[in-house]
């Protein structure tokens with residue numbers, strides 16, 4: 001995830017996954033927030049929304065939320081050393097990270113991911129796939145994507161034992177709620193967040209099953225670890241692209257489905273969900289979601305005047321990266337902020353989940369998801 005590198009995508013996927021839930025019945029209390037707290041504080045949420053909505057209109061920042069406030073000591077990034085690097089499947093490297101002085105690492109739960117700042121400055125997100133009980137080591141696995149954005153190649157080529165990295169503390173947007181019956185669906189390297197979930201399901205004695213689909217047996221990591229949990233609860237699909245019905249065939253009545261994989265796999269599962277006995281779907285998607293209700297518009301680069309047409313089904317970031325390959329990005333999904341640019345002229349249609357009303361009013365735009373109305377021209381400083 002995180003965001004894992006995706007074996008099935010034609011281009012390097014967004015390292016950070018998009019998270020979501022589709023509920024068919026009320027199954028459980030609200031899951032914890034990204035930091036594992038039981039739930040967000042409602043009053044503070046109300047105050048923040050009030051501030052975002054009304055303070056700019058009143059010309060005074062009544063309730064200013066500073067997106068750039070320095071991290072508290074409890075949230076400060078970590079500096080970790082690579083302690084292990086090995087190839088565990090075709091084009092998949094597993095990395096082990098630890099504190100250089102051997103200190104205990106922040107706790108995490110199945111589904112959590114890390115944000116790594118690579119030596120080049122690229123930021124990439126990867127799901128934790130080790131054992132949460134091991135507080136002295138983090139494990140991630142990365143699929144190499146030739147011809148992608150370069151993040152996975154850098155991980156494979158540069159991150160060898162001894163290299164130090166800045167790493168954000170684990171966050172979790174794909175929380176495992178440990179329902180009594182669960183079906184875990186992994187596409188390729190999407191196994192990484194689901195492996196700790198399978199271990200947790202086994203530990204708790206849940207009614208669980210895991211389906212791992214990949215393009216070939218040699219390309220699928222962690223098969224031995226999965227089979228060691230309980231071979232009767234593992235289905236490996238190593239040929240072809242399974243249908244939604246095939247993927248959901250093992251769903252027990254009322255089961256919660258956890259799915260991590262490429263967009264077509266998730267779409268197939270979403271389509272087949274209603275006809276299955278499963279009750280809910282939690283998912284983590286690689287890469288950008290398809291553009292919905294997009295219209296063609298134009299981006300004009302403020303420094304050169306170059307005009308770039310953005311088709312209805314592509315993001316402005318994709319188009320910008322063709323013209324300026326160095327344009328930074330990370331999540332492709334409007335929540336990391338890496339791709340932020342400034343709107344100098346034109347009316348944007350914000351579709352992100354990160355920018356405050358104040359930041360938008362000041363011209364900030366996340367071109368990986370945000371767009372403009374049909375025929376509009378956005379003049380951007382990139």
Ligand code: FES
Nearest residue numbers: 330331332337368
């Ligand atoms: S790439 Fe993360 S917000 Fe655009």
